[in-house]
Every structure is written in structure tokens, then in C-alpha cells.
Amino acid sequence: MLVVSRALVITALVGVIVACVGALLSAGAPTREAAVEAMAARSLDELGLLAGVADDEGELLREEPLGVEVISDGGPLWAVDSVERAVGASPYFALANSPHLLRTEIIDERGAIALQLHLWRGGWELREPEPLRARVAPWxxxxxxxxxxxxxLFTRRLSVGIAGAGALAQLGLALDPLPRHLFPPRGLLDAWANGPLFGRLVPMIRQMSSLQLGIVAAALAASLVLVAFDHRRTRGRDGDVGLGPASLAALLGTLGALAWVEAASRGSLFAACDLRVGAYFGWLALAGLLVAWLPALHLAREAWRAKN
Known part of the structure; x- marks a missing residue:
């Protein structure tokens, strides 16, 4: 029977404490600045398309980026610095003493931030239909x-733990209350589509050619074939659960990992890792999580060795 040493258990408990401390400290001002900068970058891409600065393929339609001056139109002043950093990194806009104004409107509340950029150009106001929002809930x-x-660790199956982590992360974000008059509730699919992960991933997939999509599909099919061959090699040995349950466990683990990454992205845990703005407590939380998973990873490795 596989067992976990006392030293490894103590190490994992230290990881739990470190992860909790990192989660508590990750909701501070640096994380909010990083989240606003990321939202501003997405909004600038849309404004570039609306203003005719870029085409549908993302190519610049001018000889040089459009110069804009960033001004505050409501909200904390620190947000202006975040938007200016996003403008400086944008391929479509540039900071300048310009008649074109980029007005920033920020709502900063507990657990969430909303941002809407207004481009005033030649008497016209351009903006996205709805403001972007970011959850600040790395916990x-x-x-x-x-x-x-x-x-x-309890079930001795990594896939079950990963699936549980993904489901609970999504549930935590869904149940975390926000001011309804400022942040109207959204459905899960809408939240995913407008989140920082799929908000960028889906447009990238749509821009992929048929050949690129075929390569991705072939890679996924090859992964399933490898799972089948690995099961065939170990079939009949101790711990064999059958190809169907093994495939289901792999699928649940994959979906759980995707759900957890999406929740970590939408909850600004990854924004808390942006060292450019001094957000490093996210790294502390991730390091603690990794250490906390060591006993489960140890059992999984020993079980794999026993079967092979």
C-alpha cells in the first residue's frame, strides 16, 4: 500500500498556509492595476477596429498609430497610469498631446472592476457597447x-482532484456576491466568453485556417490514441480500471484543468503575477498550491511506477 511520509505531509501543510497568505494578499492594488491594464488592452483592440485604425485581420491601416491623450472620466486616478501603459503597448494607438481624447471610466468595487474607454475623435465618440469587467477574487x-x-490525496486519483478543483473554482466565482446595481449578473457561458481567457482565445481560433484547425484536431486524436495504447500495454495488471473509465478520468481531468485555469484567469490570480506593477503575491499563492499538491503527485508517481 502506498503511503505518504510525515515530512511530505508537513511540507504540504506549509504550502497550504503559504497559498492562503498569497491569496489574501493578491487582491491588493497591484493586482487591480494589472487587471485594468489587461482590460484596456482588449478594449483598445476593439476601438482600433471601430475607429478604422485597424482592419478585421488586425493590420494597421495608417502609417503610424493614432496619437491619443488619456484623461480620467471617473474613477481612481491610478487607473489612468494602467491605461497609459496599455496605450504604450498597443499597435494601434500611441500617447501624444493630441486632440483625440481617450477618456477612461472606472468602477472599482470590492471583488470586481469595470472599465469603459471612450475615444473622442473629430466630434465623434466611439466606445464598446458594454464595459469590460474583471473579477478580483484570486481566493x-x-x-x-x-x-x-x-x-x-483522498481518492488517490489526480483526475478527480483536478476536476474537483475546477468545479469548485467556478462555483466560488458564481456564488461570490457583487453589487448588482453596478455589476449585473451574467450566465456562465457569457462570463466565459467575455473573460480574459476565452475573450482572447475564441477570436484566435476563429482566425485560424482550416489547416491549423486540422493540425489541432489531429493532435487531440493522437492524444486519445496514446491513451488507448497505454491502457492496452497495462491491461490486466493490478489497478486496471478499463479503457472507458480511464478515458473518462482523463477527460474529467482535462475539463477540470481548463475550468480551473479559466477561473484563475477570470478571478485575477494570474494578474496578481504581473511583476511589472509589483504584483508578486500571485506567485506566492501558486508556489503554495504546488507544494500542497506534492503528496498527491507523489502517490500518482508511485502508482504509475507500480503499474509499469
């Missing part, structure tokens, strides 16, 4: 990750 992914580590 959801961290707590879910710790729960997943315990579940994986």
Missing part, C-alpha cells in the same frame, strides 16, 4: 486548488 482558484489537492 476562488486558490481555495479550489487546495480542495482539489485534498480530494486527489
Amino acid at each position: 476562488a482558484a486558490v481555495v479550489a486548488g487546495l480542495f482539489g489537492a485534498a480530494l486527489a
